[in-house]
Every structure is written in structure tokens, then in C-alpha cells.
Amino acid sequence: MVGPLIPMGVIPQAWDNVFAVLLGMGFGISLEASGFSSSRKIIGTFFGYDFVVLKVFFTAAITALLGLLYFSYLGWVDYSMLYIQPTFVTSAIVGGIVMGIGFSMGGYCPGTSFCALAIGKLDALVFTIGMLIGIFIFSEAFPIVEKMYNSGSLGPKLVSDSLGMSASLFAFLLVVIAVGMFYGATWVERKVKKVDY
């Protein structure tokens, strides 16, 4: 049962969309139950009154990262079959900055806005409408940004390779950094005045 199971043909391709719905449900439940359906809870990370985003986000990334590395080490998953997002340095930075400004204005990112929308938050509905308009504007204006969109292409590059270390050493360092951040965040949370929301 070497994964990824659907691309390897262990599970037929026809099941792909069924898994999409089931995994999506797991994603939605995890986000909502952690409190990602509240913009004021999410934004608390930047003011120090609630670090739930920092804690959930980094715990999740590390869990999946370590899990997949172990599966690969044990021969249970073929790492080369996993989709590695290709790197376009310029557009990753510029796009990230634009998203960061949007994040601080709207209090959601796309995934969390869907969760908030699902439990009845009308601000999340408006945020989602904003996304539709934004993507439409981007698509129509694409010829203007096309050059930047494609510049700085490095292909599916691994962060550990670009830092010249092994994947496992990088993962170890990331865990150390994350645990340090969790301690720091909890310390700040205790000092900062509580915000009622």
C-alpha cells in the first residue's frame, strides 16, 4: 500500500472527488472546532491576546511534515509522487504581501472565511464576494502582471535543499523553533490584556 494511493492506482481515480469531500470535511471540522470561524479570534495572534492561529497552524504543518517524512522513511509513501508547489520567488513574495494586507483588513483567509460562512457569519460572506471580485480583476488584468507572475521560477524546490541541509535536520530545527514560539506566545498571552469577543 505505497501512497499516494490514488495516483498509484491502489484506489481507483473515480474515488478522487469522494475523498475530496471527506477530507474537506475533516479540514472544515478541524478549523471550526479550533476557533478559525471567528475573525477576532484569528486576528488575536497579531495583537497577542489569542495565539490560536500560530499554535494550530504550526502544529498542523509540523504534524503533516513529520508524518510524511516518517512514511517516506518507512517506504509507505513515494515522496517523489507528492505535489510540491513550484517556487516563483517574486510572485510568492508579492502575492504573500498582498494577501497579508487583505488578512489584516478582513480577518480571514479563504479557508477560514468558508468556515465562518458555514456557521452564519455575514462578514465572511462579504469577504468571499470580495475574493470573487479580486480574482476577476486579477484575471482581467493578467497581461499586465504576467511577467511578474512567471519570474523567479525555481521549479518544485525544497526549502531544505536551498538551505543546504537534509530534510530531517530542517524538520528538527523547525520543531525547535515552533516549540520556542509556543512558549513565547503563551508568555505574551498571559501579559496582554484580554479582549472580549
Place this chain on the structure above:
Amino acid sequence: MDNKLKSGKFYLNPYMGGVCLGLVLMATFYFTGRGLGASGAVKSTVVAAVNAVSPEHAVKSHYYGKFVSEGQHPMNTWLVFEVIGVLAGAFLSGLFFNRLKFKVEHSPKITINRRLLFALGGGLLFGIGSQLAKGCTSGAALSGMAVLSLAGFITMMAIFGTAFIFAWVFKKNWI
């Protein structure tokens, strides 16, 4: 805990929530070979709408053209199905934890209209940025980090770094 559950204020321990989310993300890679996403489904919606209004414009456009193919409806993508799951899952969680309620969540210092205006602007920028970066906080940052993608780490730092600075610029909207 009972009181918190009744008033809709009960949340999972953040580390527990993170492990749950991480296991779902890992399972997604193990089963499908790809990560989770969100903004891609909104993109499919825009492509489908433009394609319905003017198929010619959609095919000719440098951007929509990438996502329309012969014989397949633009909404028939993995991420659209995944987002249907996200909506259903979040709804069930909200039902279980007593959080289903129509409301506009905003700081008492600002009006509902101001909150909605900023939500619209924030969504608009997130829409633009996610197309540039080829993914959002879920698709590019979180899923990218899970498989050590350099792009994932760059996008994550750019999003959170910028949001940290600008949250203080818009402080009045939040606290």
C-alpha cells in the same frame, strides 16, 4: 466546559486542533498526492462564471485559458469538491458546538458597515494575492510547508509578516 459548550465558546485545545488538522493534511497527501486548498475553488467559480457569459473570452484569455479544457465543466475540480466538504464540516462543527448564528462579528468600536467594507476589501486583496502566489494560506503556505516546498515557506512568511504590520495599522477595527 458545559457552560462554555452551551454558550458556543468551547474550542479545541489549539495543539489538539493542530494535530487534527495536520493528520487531515497528511491523509490528503497520502490518499491523493496533493494538499488541501481553498482559493482554487473561488477561482473555479470565477472561471465558470466567465465561461458561461462569454466562452470565447475565457478560451482566449491568457489566464482563464489555463483552466478551461474541452469537455470538462470548470467547476468539476478537486478543490470545488473539497470546499463543499469544508462548508459541510464547518457547519457540523458549528452545530455541535452551538455556534450557528447569523451575525456580523465586529469590534464594538466600529460600525457594521465599516466591518463589511473592510471585509470586502480584505477579500478582494486576498483574491488577487492568492492568484499571484498560486495559492493561499491553505494551498500555498500550509500544504507547501507540509512537503517542504520553498514557496510554501516564503508565502507563509510574507503573509504573516505583512499581516502583523498591517494589523496594527488597522488596530481600531479589531480591538
